[in-house]
Each structure stands twice: as structure tokens, then as C-alpha cells.
Amino acid sequence: MRKTIQIIGSGFSSLAAACYLAQQGNNVTVYEKNSTIGGRARQFKENGFTFDMGPSWYWMPDVFERFFQDFNKKPSDYYELIKLNPAYRVYFGINDFISIYDNLEDIKSTFESIEKGSGEKLQNFINQAKSNYDIAIKDLVYRPGVSPLELITPQTALKLNQFFSNVSSDIRKQFKNERLIQILEFPVLFLGAKPTKTPSFYNFMNYADFGLGTWHPKTGMFDVIRGIEKLALELGVTIKTNSSIEKIIVENNTATGIVINGEILKADIVLSGADYQHTETLLEKEHQMYSEKYWESRVFAPSSLLFFVGFDKKIENISHHALFFDVDFNQHAADIYDNPKWPEAPLFYANFPSKTDQTAAPNGMESGFFLIPLAPGIEDTEKLREEYFEKIITRFEQLTQQKIKNNIIFKRAFCKNDFVSDYNAYKGNAYGMANTLMQTAFLRPKIKSKKVKNLYFTGQLTVPGPGVPPALISGKLAAELIQKSFRS
Incomplete structure (x- = not known):
């Protein structure tokens, strides 16, 4: 029976759910508080520059393929992918960086050149991660x-020690070299959460x-949002x-x-892809599952x-994605x-999409994203934002050996207060709830409300958990x- x-x-999770539910023949409408779709994965354009506002790493392409396959489609039906080489660089000092290339053999050679014997160790580590x-x-x-029983399989039983x-x-x-250690700790x-608080089993992120590898949709991550939106519309979803x-x-x-602008919109099912804690504030207290405590x-x-920055020239000595680990990783x-x-x-x-996508900036210019x-929950003021932009842009100039401050022709900041106002994010979080041992699988907030039927x-x-592929799965x-x- 067709349900409303x-x-x-x-965002990704809401649009994905909308596609699956519409595929089953339901009457599905998606409501977005902002003027454009995508949630944290929105995009904006200014002065000829294009900026993805949130996710910028396209990892786990198989998850995207599996999503589209569920509708007898392929990602290539909706957007084009480019594999990045190098995938990214990690900077440790002035003109001192390690490039991570687009295949394991080259990465092993890089490791071996830095720490003797680490190439073979890396192969074994990645085999386990795979x-x-x-x-x-x-x-x-x-x-x-x-249920916790979901985690108990013959395969996980063999890896139980990795959860502890x-x-x-x-x-x-x-590995002994601190730079290699930081590169391997980065994906989690x-x-x-901190690598010291993340169960060993999650080394699958290294695979x-x-x-x-690291991929880039031809004109940015918003290509994926547009692709899923197109699929949703083809399936009959309404988006407002x-x-x-x-x-x-x-x-x-x-x-x-639900109530929008004082208007009551009837529903057989309400599904929220908005911030979970905020969603529960839309209910009376007795219907909330989780307290403020x-x-x-x-x-x-x-x-x-975040800083979205437009430069009036091309930036040198930099890759599409770059990590700056020239300071104390553990202290931060x-x-x-x-x-x-x-x-x-x-x-x-730092992310410079115009290194790959020429439409991201006017000819001869560069678009940059800094994070x-x-x-x-931290204090957020304009003064602090400017102070920290000055800190990182000064280091960026030193580490890449070039002057760029005077070439900035556009800059927009986005921080905790904006995450709260734009996304109703609890404490202004950007990525949700960490995947620590006590916040994994059945220990996370439930998909189905235990107090309100059909919510x-x-x-x-x-x-x-957090991330774009997990959002599609969610x-x-x-x-x-x-x-x-519906069947019960």
C-alpha cells in the first residue's frame, strides 16, 4: 500500500533513503531548511569561483557503485570520476612533503625510501586492512x-581482539618513522576520534x-548530490x-x-536526516529517546x-589535497x-579543486578550501576566525615557499556558529558522533524511535556513523x- x-x-542520507522509499512505490517528499539541497555537502558560487562547502574526499567508490546498482544504475550515469595522482601530499616542513600516489606499489616504494623494511610491512598491514x-x-x-548479535559472525569472531x-x-x-605513522593514522x-581511541578493526580505512584510492567528481562533490537528486526525481520524489x-x-x-510555516503536513512515516538531537527537540519531552545528559x-x-578562498593567480608547490602536519599532531x-x-x-x-577542475575558478586563478x-562547542568569534586564518596562511606560505596573501580576492569563513545555524548541529559538530568502541553499531542512537511509532x-x-559512504548506507x-x- 502506497504510504506518504x-x-x-x-543530505546524502536523506536523499538516499528517499530513493529507496520511492522505489517501493511510496509518495516521498524531502524538505530542506536551506535554499539549496545537500546539507553539509552544499555548494556555492561567488565571483566566478565554485566551492563545495563540506565533504571533499571521494573514498570507497564501491559503496557509491553499490548504491546506484540498487537502482540498476552506475555512478557514471550521473557523474564522471577522476582518480587523483598524487592522491594527496602531507607537509612536514618547508618544501618537505610526502606524496601519496594512486597505487600501492608506489606508496610502498615511498615508505621503503623513508624507513628500510617498511614497504613489506605496509603490504602486510594493508592486507589485514583489506x-x-x-x-x-x-x-x-x-x-x-x-542488536549486538549483528556483530557476531564467524569472520568477526576471528578478529575480536581488534576491538580491544x-x-x-x-x-x-x-613502523618507527613518525611521519609514516602520522600518514597511517590520518585516515581514521x-x-x-583519536587514533588511540579508535579500535584496531577500523584500520580498514587505510585500505x-x-x-x-582518492577520487574527484569532475566538477566537485556536489556532482554526487546532483546525481542522487536526479535519480530521486526520476523515481518520483518531490524535493522542497x-x-x-x-x-x-x-x-x-x-x-x-510535520509542521512547516504553521502548515500541517500529514504523514504515514516521518524520517529525519537532520541532526538527531535537534530532531528530538521537535518532539514533546516525553517522546524524546535521549536526554541532554x-x-x-x-x-x-x-x-x-573552514575558509573558502579565491586567489587571482595559480598556487604553486601544492596538490589537489594537502595535509599540513608540521606541528604537534598529538597536541592538536x-x-x-x-x-x-x-x-x-x-x-x-587544504584543498585546491581548481587543480583538477578548471571550472572551479576563473582562468588563471585558483579556488582554495582550508580546514x-x-x-x-568551542567559542566562535570573527576575531578568532581571522587570527587562525592568519596563522595557517602564514605557515602555508612558508611551507610551500610562495607569497599568496596579497592574491586573495575572495574569502568566506564558516565555523561552529554556522554549523549550528545552517544545520542545527549539536555543539556545531561537523562530522557527527565519533566511532569509538562504545559508540559503534548497536551502541549508537537508534534508527527507529522506541517511543514514537512511525518515526x-x-x-x-x-x-x-560519520562520512559520506556511511551516510548513503544509513x-x-x-x-x-x-x-x-509495512510488512509487519
């Missing part, structure tokens, strides 16, 4: 987090990095922007609709200070997780639970 399903938010990837990404993450050790200690047992930062949800209507402990006790992934991590404060000397990331990870959640605060899991409820 109202979906809150238009084994974990095959278990996690091809199986476990497609389970809805309903951590990524950092495993890497340090095998996408999961939102995603070195084994599957400038539609901020004011309330979720509950009658007899059942979600029966609960949210306060969770380990959240970082917030971020402590400033996020242990003693939350603005870091004295921040690590940062500093920060503790969620569901999707996205980075529920199963399986949309599928939510849709499957909804479809299962």
Missing part, C-alpha cells in the same frame, strides 16, 4: 544496529586510502527547499505529520573552521578531545526498516 513519507533534510574492509564495508555496516586494541598502537608496533580521523520543520506531530504515540556524555567528532588532538580549546598550533588541511579541526532517523549520528538502512514495518 515526509523526510526532513536533504580483510577488515571486506568484513566491515561489504557486510557489517549494512546492518541496522538493532587501537589503531595507533598497532601502527606503532610496526574521518571516523571522528580505503591506499587500496582504493526553504522548508524548515517546526514540529513533528505525535498522536497516540505515533508520528502523524546523554548527548553531553557522547564523544562527538570535531567541528571545523588533545586540544580537541582531552582539554577542548583553540589549538595553539593547529594542523590544517582546521576544532573541538565541538525514524538517518545520518551521521545514527548507524553506521539512508538504505532506514528505508529497509521502514519497509519492514
Whole structure:
């Protein structure tokens, strides 16, 4: 029987869920509070420059392929992919960087040239990471987090010890060079926690990095949003922007609709891909599953200070993606997780999409995206934003041996306060809830509300966790639970 399903938010998880639910013949409408779709993956254009506002790494291409395959489609039906070579560079000092190339053999050679014997060790490490990837990404993450028994399989039983050790200690047992260690620890930062707090099993992220490579949609990550939007529209989904949800209507402990601009919109099912904590504030207290004390006790992934910058010239000595690890990695991590404060000397990331995509900037110019990870809930002022831009741009000039400050013709900052106002993000988090041992799978907030019938959640605060591929999977899991409820 055709159901009316109202979906809150238009990020990756919401759009994915909308596609699956429409495929089943339901009447599906997506409501987005902002003027454009995409959630954190929005895009904006200014002065001839194009900027993706959020995700910029296209990893785990197999997850995207699996998503489109569910609709008898391919990613190439909707967007074009370019494999980056180098995938990225990591800077440790003035003109001192390590390039990570687009294949494991070249990466092994790079490691071997820095630490004798590390090439073979890396091969063994990636073999194990691939084994974990095959278990996690091809199986476990497609389970809805309903029961702890989901994690118990013949394969995971053999790897049980990996849930009680951590990524950092495993890497340090095998590699001695601090620069190589930091490169291997970097991918798990996408999961939102320190490498010392991330279970060893999550080294599958290293296979995603070195084994599957780093890709770039031809004109940016928003290509993927546009592609999924096109698929959704083909399936009959309706998408409405400038539609901020004011309330979720509950009658007899059942979600029966939503309120937008004072208008009641009836629903058989309400699915929220908006921030989980914010969504629960749209309910009366007795219908909320998680208290403020609960949210306060969770380990959240970082917030971020972002800068979108247009330069009137080409930038030299830089790759598409670049990580700046010329300062103390552990101290910055402590400033996020242990003693939350603005870091004295921040690590940062820079992305120059116009190195790959000529449409991202006017001819002869460059578009740049800079990111500093920060503790969620931190103070955010214009003065601090400017102070930290000056810090990183000065270091950028020193490390890449060029002057660029006077070539800035456009700059826009985005930080914690914007994450709150634009996305209703709890404490202004950028990536959701970290994937620590006690916040994995069935220990994460539930997809299906236990207090309100016909109310569901999707996205980075529920199963399986932060990141774009997990968001696509989360949309599928939510849709499957909804479809299962129709049959019960």
C-alpha cells in the first residue's frame, strides 16, 4: 500500500533513503531548511569561483557503485570520476612533503625510501586492512544496529581482539618513522576520534586510502548530490527547499505529520536526516529517546573552521589535497578531545579543486578550501576566525615557499556558529558522533524511535556513523526498516 513519507533534510542520507522509499512505490517528499539541497555537502558560487562547502574526499567508490546498482544504475550515469595522482601530499616542513600516489606499489616504494623494511610491512598491514574492509564495508555496516548479535559472525569472531586494541598502537608496533605513522593514522580521523581511541578493526580505512584510492567528481562533490537528486526525481520524489520543520506531530504515540510555516503536513512515516538531537527537540519531552545528559556524555567528532578562498593567480608547490602536519599532531588532538580549546598550533588541511577542475575558478586563478579541526562547542568569534586564518596562511606560505596573501580576492569563513545555524548541529559538530568502541553499531542512537511509532532517523549520528559512504548506507538502512514495518 502506497504510504506518504515526509523526510526532513536533504543530505546524502536523506536523499538516499528517499530513493529507496520511492522505489517501493511510496509518495516521498524531502524538505530542506536551506535554499539549496545537500546539507553539509552544499555548494556555492561567488565571483566566478565554485566551492563545495563540506565533504571533499571521494573514498570507497564501491559503496557509491553499490548504491546506484540498487537502482540498476552506475555512478557514471550521473557523474564522471577522476582518480587523483598524487592522491594527496602531507607537509612536514618547508618544501618537505610526502606524496601519496594512486597505487600501492608506489606508496610502498615511498615508505621503503623513508624507513628500510617498511614497504613489506605496509603490504602486510594493508592486507589485514583489506580483510577488515571486506568484513566491515561489504557486510557489517549494512546492518541496522538493532542488536549486538549483528556483530557476531564467524569472520568477526576471528578478529575480536581488534576491538580491544587501537589503531595507533598497532601502527606503532610496526613502523618507527613518525611521519609514516602520522600518514597511517590520518585516515581514521574521518571516523571522528583519536587514533588511540579508535579500535584496531577500523584500520580498514587505510585500505580505503591506499587500496582504493582518492577520487574527484569532475566538477566537485556536489556532482554526487546532483546525481542522487536526479535519480530521486526520476523515481518520483518531490524535493522542497526553504522548508524548515517546526514540529513533528505525535498522536497516540505515533508520528502523524510535520509542521512547516504553521502548515500541517500529514504523514504515514516521518524520517529525519537532520541532526538527531535537534530532531528530538521537535518532539514533546516525553517522546524524546535521549536526554541532554546523554548527548553531553557522547564523544562527538570535531567541528571545523573552514575558509573558502579565491586567489587571482595559480598556487604553486601544492596538490589537489594537502595535509599540513608540521606541528604537534598529538597536541592538536588533545586540544580537541582531552582539554577542548583553540589549538595553539593547529594542523590544517587544504584543498585546491581548481587543480583538477578548471571550472572551479576563473582562468588563471585558483579556488582554495582550508580546514582546521576544532573541538565541538568551542567559542566562535570573527576575531578568532581571522587570527587562525592568519596563522595557517602564514605557515602555508612558508611551507610551500610562495607569497599568496596579497592574491586573495575572495574569502568566506564558516565555523561552529554556522554549523549550528545552517544545520542545527549539536555543539556545531561537523562530522557527527565519533566511532569509538562504545559508540559503534548497536551502541549508537537508534534508527527507529522506541517511543514514537512511525518515526525514524538517518545520518551521521545514527548507524553506521560519520562520512559520506556511511551516510548513503544509513539512508538504505532506514528505508529497509521502514519497509519492514509495512510488512509487519
